[in-house]
Amino acid sequence: DQQVKQNSPSLSVQEGRISILNCDYTNSMFDYFLWYKKYPAEGPTFLISISSIKDKNEDGRFTVFLNKSAKHLSLHIVPSQPGDSAVYFCAASATGGGNKLTFGTGTQLKVEL
Amino acid sequence: NAGVTQTPKFRILKIGQSMTLQCAQDMNHNYMYWYRQDPGMGLKLIYYSVGAGITDKGEVPNGYNVSRSTTEDFPLRLELAAPSQTSVYFCASLRNTEAFFGQGTRLTVV
Numbered sequence: 001d002q003q004v005k006q007n008s009p010s011l012s013v014q015e016g017r018i019s020i021l022n023c024d025y026t027n028s029m030f031d032y033f034l035w036y037k038k039y040p041a042e043g044p045t046f047l048i049s050i051s052s053i054k055d056k057n058e059d060g061r062f063t064v065f066l067n068k069s070a071k072h073l074s075l076h077i078v079p080s081q082p083g084d085s086a087v088y089f090c091a092a093s094a095t096g097g098g099n100k101l102t103f104g105t106g107t108q109l110k111v112e113l
Numbered sequence: 114n115a116g117v118t119q120t121p122k123f124r125i126l127k128i129g130q131s132m133t134l135q136c137a138q139d140m141n142h143n144y145m146y147w148y149r150q151d152p153g154m155g156l157k158l159i160y161y162s163v164g165a166g167i168t169d170k171g172e173v174p175n176g177y178n179v180s181r182s183t184t185e186d187f188p189l190r191l192e193l194a195a196p197s198q199t200s201v202y203f204c205a206s207l208r209n210t211e212a213f214f215g216q217g218t219r220l221t222v223v
Contacts (some may be wrong), residue, residue, distance in 0.1 A: 003135050046212065101156075101212055
């Protein structure tokens with residue numbers, strides 16, 4: 001039962017263009033969503049988050065959009081840079097759920113020169 | 114600032130052996146977690162702790178045990194290693210809703 005889904009295992013984008021990573025969830029109790037970035041042989045690092053009371057959160061080149069009715073969120077990176085090449089995990093948590101994060105399977109982003 | 118420290122980074126175990134994966138954090142966080150990541154999969158929660166002396170099972174706890182005697186340390190114990198436990202293990206601690214991860218332990222059971 002995959003409650004958080006990232007249906008694109010990989011994405012290739014040219015440097016300077018926009019990268020859009022998608023995530024869907026099924027559990028309506030989720031009220032906080034996060035994106036993590038992971039380089040090989042390292043632990044995931046926090047990138048950006050959004051509460052269910054918002055539909056957009058922006059931090060520099062990174063913007064997360066949340067569509068609660070569709071149970072869908074997306075991460076936009078613009079402009080994309082070669083250093084953004086990594087695996088991106090979407091994660092979700094529910095208030096009162098022990099702050100446990102449920103992760104998607106990840107999307108490998110490759111930003112090409 | 115060390116953050117979350119995991120040891121060892123790599124380990125090869127024989128079937129039936131036991132070992133403890135160590136995790137320590139210096140941020141005084143109450144919540145700590147153990148995840149495993151299998152190839153092509155997301156992170157699956159094994160066990161978590163909301164504070165010293167309190168632990169609870171996650172999504173995939175079978176074959177593992179944990180303890181939390183101090184705020185800083187959250188070791189994960191494998192008693193009888195099986196090939197299905199070959200994975201990369203990540204420990205994390207939580208500040209508000211943001212989790213901080215260690216660098217991971219790559220475990221191979223042969």
